Amino acid sequence: MDLMALMYVAFGGAFGAMCRYGVVSWVDSVKMSEFPYGTFAVNVLGCFLMGVWIAVASTMLPAKAKDLHMLFAVGVLGGFTTFSAFSMDVFLLLERGLLMEGAFYIIGSVVLSVLALMAGMWCLRMIAG
Secondary structure, eight states: OOHHHHHHHHHHHHHHHHHHHHHHHHHHTTOOSSSOHHHHHHHHHHHHHHHHHHHHHTTSOHHHHHHHHIIIIIIIHHHHOOHHHHHHHHHHHHHTTOHHHHHHHHHHHHHHHHHHHHHHHHHHHHHHO
């Protein structure tokens, strides 16, 4: 195991988790229903940022991209996105009998996250030319 890679992941993960907490807290401060809007927003935003990262990393030298990938993709975005929290939220919605909300949350999270990743890559490619 590469100690520097582990350090990049640890530092990035801590930063990503703090960002996740901030975004979820901010979004949930205006909570309108039982729907987990904060986690939903973090998952979609995280996937958009992963798309941006993939587009950036594809233009870098392989040696430099590997370290930055460990820091940003595995660390920051790994700590930021919350599919474990997503699973818990789905369970809680279904347990409360909110079947339609649960179904929307599952389908919406997956579909919008993939589309957001693609949009992130597209946006950066348009900017970069």
